[in-house]
Amino acid sequence: MKSSSFESSSSLSLKSASDVQLTSIVDANSQEADIGTVPSKQLLRKVAAVAYLCGVSVTSSATNGLIVIGLPELTEDLRLPPSLAFWPSSVQGLATASTLLLAGAIADVAGPRPVNLLGCMFNCIFMLTCGLVKSGEELVILRALQGVATALHLSSSVALVTKVQPQGRGRNLSFACLGLSQLLGFSASLVVGGILIDTIGWRSGWYFCGGLTLLLLAIGWWALPRTSCLSASRNTLRSLQVRVDWIGAFLASVSMSLLTYFLGVISTNVDRIRSPESLLSLSLSMITAVLFVCWMHSRVKNGQVALIPNELWKNPCFTSVCITVALSFAVLNSLDLVTSLYFQEIEHLSALEAAIRMLPSTVVGLTLNITTGLVVHKIRAEKQAVAGAVFNTAAQLGNTMGLAAMQIISTWVTKQQEKVKSPTHALMEGYRATFWTMLALLLVCTIVGAIGLRKAGKVGSKHY
Template sequence: MTKASLQATERDESGYRSRQVWQLAIICGTQFLVALDYSIINVAAPSIREGMGLTSGGDAAWILSAYALAFSGFLLLGGRVADLFGRKRVFLWSLVGLGLASLLAGLAWSPASLIAGRALQGIAAAFIAPAGLGLLQAAIPEGPRRERALGIYGSALSAGFVSGMVLGGVLTQYLGWRSTLLINIPIVLLACVPAKALLDESRDTRSSRNLDVTGAALGTIGMVALVFALTEGQKHGWLSAPILLSAGIAVASGALFVRAERRKRDALVPVSIFRTGAIGAANLLNVVLICSYGGMLFILTLYLQEHLDMGALATGLTFAVSGAIAIVTGIYAGKLVERFGLYRVLLSGIAIETVGILVMVGLPEGHGLTLVLVGTAVNAFGHILALITTSIAGTNGVDEGRRATAGALINVSQQLGLAVGVGVVTSVAAYFTAASGGAGDPGAVLTGWRWSLWFSVAFAVGAIIITVLFRKRFEKEQAA
């Protein structure tokens, strides 16, 4: 090989690496936006109720939950559509859809239009998230570079969620609640141009473009019904008609979904994907991990705001400390996996996460802020390690035609874990509060929260058990 050809090869390699960096930046930037939209509206909720003149608690609740319900319900469909029709194409059009939905929500003239805008935001995000993760897998082959990329990806999600809690308070205070929705539009416009120029198209070239409509309908209906039942059960009553109906629909849809997917060649989610590598184990673990983390976060938010009388912005800033730790840890998580192996980092992360919750189970009546800061910092360090390693295990070995589907499954397992975790801790808190003197007694409420955190610990211990049981699968991933 001549000197000139060597120089050309170096330039090609350098250009390829540079392109990967830009692709990763675009993908992570949009995932930051998806996570931001998930949390930003919570801080603005009181201003929205006042600005819209809402007197119905139901309307206010739907404004908050419309995004989450739509996001969780359409993830599986979004992943398969991206695989079949082109991940870049779906990614770009979904970004445009997110911008238009944000415009509708930001200019909403009634509660119904605001709820519709938030639901459309969730649907758009449900296509962006799996398409983005599929693009990342297509752009960066399996190995150390992808592991580091997934670490940065996890950091972007953490940054987006925490930024939403902080930015929502700042924007609401100085520019009004509508700005928390309209902020998406300039970000989307800035992202679309480089995304169109730099992202490479990829899709499933071996399957026909016949979408599994039956599976898509059953999966969407089942997920929406299940998430609704789990998140709203405590409010409406677990034996109330809406919750029982939703649970029944979820069970029936789930059973029909599994039956249909087993029989179809081009299924929305082939059962075989869960037997590929550690994908099944990783998604199961993901559910339990988020049960623990989501439940803990929910209880600590109540503790800070209702017991320590902290405002929404101050609460967001409190969690920003642990968020910053998660961001930094995520950036280096891939290197830790490369050095110590996936299984060891995963198990260590869950153990550290468990210790962080244990620090906080005895929530004090006063001066608990320091305890929360220390506990969430320790927890965040371990949680992001566990989250990134499960993402690595949940995408390694997947068929190239199912990359976005694998990304959708990771997101679905997280949404399911969040719904279960919040549903469990709210029920536990209500039960022990009532048993200790009722909601009118601050000490009884505190007792209920403490018991809820013990259940978060139990979920974390369950995650450790699952990790050990599936040790061989996770070790195969690190060997591969």
């Protein structure tokens, strides 16, 4: 009996030891699995967040491509008057440039996540609505509203990348992808839009972009990091009143809007530059610009938050980047639009044939963007959203003013040449004048970059 009892207890003890050993092994394996699962989920969220930001930029840029390649068809189908010929393309940039600074300031206070998701949602709505328009005026209005939604996305994208990606190669690559996505969306929409226009119509492209943006909204809701900037809505509203420079944002928006409106008015008829309406808008634009600079000085002097501190422009690298970005986008978008019109109005090619001939320029742009790190993440962390807003404001303002300036030059030269040449040859002379103007702007851009970025340093190694 004792032997039996001993054997029983021995087997029990051995079994217990075995169970304990197996349990510890299982626990260790489960801990290793948990440890491996957490980083993989974090990595998936990071990749999804960057993919979401790039995807929204792709769809937003794709709508610009749809306008560029489909402008002749849009003009005919919607009976767009000549005075609004360039406005479907330029009005979005005008609205974006006018609201980017304010959107960036709000993103700094309320957090970039809700601002970006709100911009994505409105982008989706306005894209789908653009496919339902019945007149050219409706399209211009909806494009302006889409520009405001784009401002919400662009102003907060830079800050979100810095939250998702740590400093280093990953962050630089993410910034490059943001720039790359805009060219990808634009170039893809040229080809796809050309096919759609020649087959089932131009409206289907807007439906596709809107549906894709809706899918991206769901991805962004899950992937974007939650910000803990402010928890209570009462505190948020209070901070928006105190920390956002509403007067500065108003002055900047009014100045840019009036200047672009002035260019838009005289673009249809250069002789209208002498009209009281044009002179008033130009004068008010200059006055509000001066008031904006004085207001920034007053805010900084009194220790208050300034939308764009004047000392920021003393940084030669920052100023040079803003100037080169504005000039580059002024040429880039104008070149695409005028080239598309040349192929379709002068060469009488179809939309798809014109799109294929425009692809080489986008290939060069894609190659350059892959190697781009830029200097966005060199700005102090608390100013990242505002810095992103300033850079994007420069781009959108350059886009709008470039299109307006090119239309003025093209219209004026064409009008002069119509006296001695046929309409087609006169139109060609107008396009030729815009090409020479764009070449001159690029030369200025090169000079500014060569002088202003001499001491920029290595990207990622120095913070300003």
